[in-house]
Amino acid sequence: xxxxxxxxxxxxxxxxxxxxxxRPPVPEDAARRVREAVHDEWMESISRRRRxxxxxxxxVVAAAAVTFVILQLTTSSPQPQPTPQRVVxxxxxxxxxxxxxxxxxEVANGNTASLAWGKAILRLDGGTRVRIATxxxxxxxxGAVYVDSNGSKVLVxxxxxxxxxxxxxxxxxxxxxxxxxxxxxxxxxxxHGGTTHSxxxxxxxxxxxQGGVTEHSIARNGAEWExxxxxxxPIHLDGRTLSEVVASVTRDxxxxxxxxxxxxQNAATMRLHGDVPMTxxxxxDTALVASGLTARTDGxxxxxxxxx
Amino acid sequence: xAEFVAEHPDRFLVARMVRGDEAAFxxxxxxxxxxxxxxxxxxxxxxxxxxxxxxxxALCRAVRKLSSYRGEAALLTWLCTFCxxxxxxxxxxxxxxxxxxELLDDIPEVRAALExxxxxxxxxxxxxxxxxxxxxxxxxxxxxxRYGDALEWKYIDGLSVAEIAERLNIGVKAAESMLTRARTAxxxxxxxxxxxxxxxxxx
Numbered sequence: 308x309x310x311x312x313x314x315x316x317x318x319x320x321x322x323x324x325x326x327x328x329x330r331p332p333v334p335e336d337a338a339r340r341v342r343e344a345v346h347d348e349w350m351e352s353i354s355r356r357r358r359x360x361x362x363x364x365x366x367v368v369a370a371a372a373v374t375f376v377i378l379q380l381t382t383s384s385p386q387p388q389p390t391p392q393r394v395v396x397x398x399x400x401x402x403x404x405x406x407x408x409x410x411x412x413e414v415a416n417g418n419t420a421s422l423a424w425g426k427a428i429l430r431l432d433g434g435t436r437v438r439i440a441t442x443x444x445x446x447x448x449x450g451a452v453y454v455d456s457n458g459s460k461v462l463v464x465x466x467x468x469x470x471x472x473x474x475x476x477x478x479x480x481x482x483x484x485x486x487x488x489x490x491x492x493x494x495x496x497x498x499h500g501g502t503t504h505s506x507x508x509x510x511x512x513x514x515x516x517q518g519g520v521t522e523h524s525i526a527r528n529g530a531e532w533e534x535x536x537x538x539x540x541p542i543h544l545d546g547r548t549l550s551e552v553v554a555s556v557t558r559d560x561x562x563x564x565x566x567x568x569x570x571x572q573n574a575a576t577m578r579l580h581g582d583v584p585m586t587x588x589x590x591x592d593t594a595l596v597a598s599g600l601t602a603r604t605d606g607x608x609x610x611x612x613x614x615x
Numbered sequence: 616x617a618e619f620v621a622e623h624p625d626r627f628l629v630a631r632m633v634r635g636d637e638a639a640f641x642x643x644x645x646x647x648x649x650x651x652x653x654x655x656x657x658x659x660x661x662x663x664x665x666x667x668x669x670x671x672x673a674l675c676r677a678v679r680k681l682s683s684y685r686g687e688a689a690l691l692t693w694l695c696t697f698c699x700x701x702x703x704x705x706x707x708x709x710x711x712x713x714x715x716x717e718l719l720d721d722i723p724e725v726r727a728a729l730e731x732x733x734x735x736x737x738x739x740x741x742x743x744x745x746x747x748x749x750x751x752x753x754x755x756x757x758x759x760x761r762y763g764d765a766l767e768w769k770y771i772d773g774l775s776v777a778e779i780a781e782r783l784n785i786g787v788k789a790a791e792s793m794l795t796r797a798r799t800a801x802x803x804x805x806x807x808x809x810x811x812x813x814x815x816x817x818x
Contacts, residue, residue, distance in 0.1 A: 317798060320766070320770070320798050320801055320802060321769075321770040323747075323751050323805065324751060324755070324766050324767065324770040324771060324801075325770055325771060326747065326748060326751065327747070327748040327749075327750075327751035327752050327755075328748065328752075328771070329767055329771050330649075330653060330752045330755060330756065330763070330767070331653055331656070331752075332649075333648065333649045333652040333653070334663060334667075337652070337663065337666075337667040338648055338649075338652075340667070340671070341648060341667060341670060341671040341674065342644050342648070344671050344675060345644065345671065345674040345675055345678060346640060346644075348674075348675040348678050348679060349632070349640055349678040352678055352679050352681070353633075353635040544634070580631055580636065585634075593630055593633070593634065596626065596630060596685070596686075597626055597627045597629075597630035597631075598626075598627075599626060599686065614685075614686075
């Protein structure tokens, strides 16, 4: 429309709005009463949702705290304690705790835990017992750990063999005098029986106590990895872009994100808001819904498209 | 907010509310209570007490079901659905007959036009001049954000752009830009709802 057209449009809009007059105001006292009532209802619904989410986590924290105290009492020695080496804990069901070198962590069956272990993220499956030696070294006594090393070159010792990561995500599981190493990303070296066995992403090494090692191909996502997702630390959306959240969650799920159409690609860089911590599934769902997108898995890919 | 969801900003507002964002609740209430109250009033024989009750019931029900809002329609349209239900429930419970009124926004074509804000469907019947005022007010209620307020301040209250900027706590250039977008949105919505070239409207 040209300038004259715009001018005419503006004049007519002004005339129409004046003709209609001001919209009827709403009574202020009614607005205040309704706002209070609706706000109470909203807060209650939010509280219900938070209670549901954190009941499980609170139980785990309580169990972990009890375990920690018991272990401290039962493993105390008359000898001087070594200077504790602090390993920062951030997020996960143990959020707020502080762990030190030589501490022992146990997780009850049916629970999971997540620790910030130096630069790495450490997840513990139910029935696991680990001893933290340093910020890059631990001993797995039983159960399973999943390490996202973030390049920190960690060493996982076990009674059967030692696993040295080379920038990767991997799981080490002990069961009935056997040890299983599953590599999701990057590469690890298993030192076992005087030999070093390398395993790349998508490979499982199965080692027995007699020095035997077999190698298998494995999927990098699916049911075998579900506990890793359950043990993931909560995700905070605030200030993160959609693509960062998607990358974080798909990495945990062993999937590659595919931003399928232009709408999805455009939304990838948009920044999210919100201060409620969420599970990875909740975070992904909320972020996608809010951005008008949807997603489906196709093999090892997460296809992200515009919501129809 | 708008930069995150280009097509359906209401979806993001609701997502923030679901996560417990207090500011989002404020935006939700400030942006939707008055239009919903005005939606209810003529449908309850202009009884303000009944309107307050049904709007409160509708909003309470809606906030309990926020996670089911998928953004297929504007949030106000979604809330109106709850409000219609509460109005029906009220008259059923009170064993009263709803007022026999035919409202512009009960005409499916007009409702669709108000919802889409860009539809080109011409309503079947020409709108009467006496209804034009109500249509303008309906359109103002359905405009995004504070567009409706800004147009009223500009054309009814005669505020300057600087004064509007001050009310909205934004810069003068941002206010100018907002007024331009508000006029465009109004023109598109009114054209669609009125069913004719807007410049031929009965002014």
